[in-house]
Amino acid sequence: MDVTKIPFNKFLGIEKCDGSGEALLVLPESEHFTNHLHTVHASAQFALGEAASGEYLLQRFEHIVENETIVPVVRKSDVKFKKTGRR
Numbered sequence: 001m002d003v004t005k006i007p008f009n010k011f012l013g014i015e016k017c018d019g020s021g022e023a024l025l026v027l028p029e030s031e032h033f034t035n036h037l038h039t040v041h042a043s044a045q046f047a048l049g050e051a052a053s054g055e056y057l058l059q060r061f062e063h064i065v066e067n068e069t070i071v072p073v074v075r076k077s078d079v080k081f082k083k084t085g086r087r
């Protein structure tokens with residue numbers, strides 16, 4: 001499974017990182033993801049975090065999900081933002 005091919009993630013333009021940094025996935029630089037404070041909207045940050053958690057699971061447990069009989073999904077989330085997301 002490729003999380004960047006999931007329709008919502010594809011719509012947002014979420015991409016895999018090149019592996020040279022700490023991030024697994026990135027959102028493209030776009031004004032469409034900003035809020036009234038001109039920072040990254042909380043829902044865009046959450047969408048990226050949710051996609052990245054899926055990517056992490058797929059990378060760490062590839063042997064379990066490789067035949068696609070087990071599909072990891074988010075069951076519950078609790079979101080707290082400490083500061084605004086900068087572009």
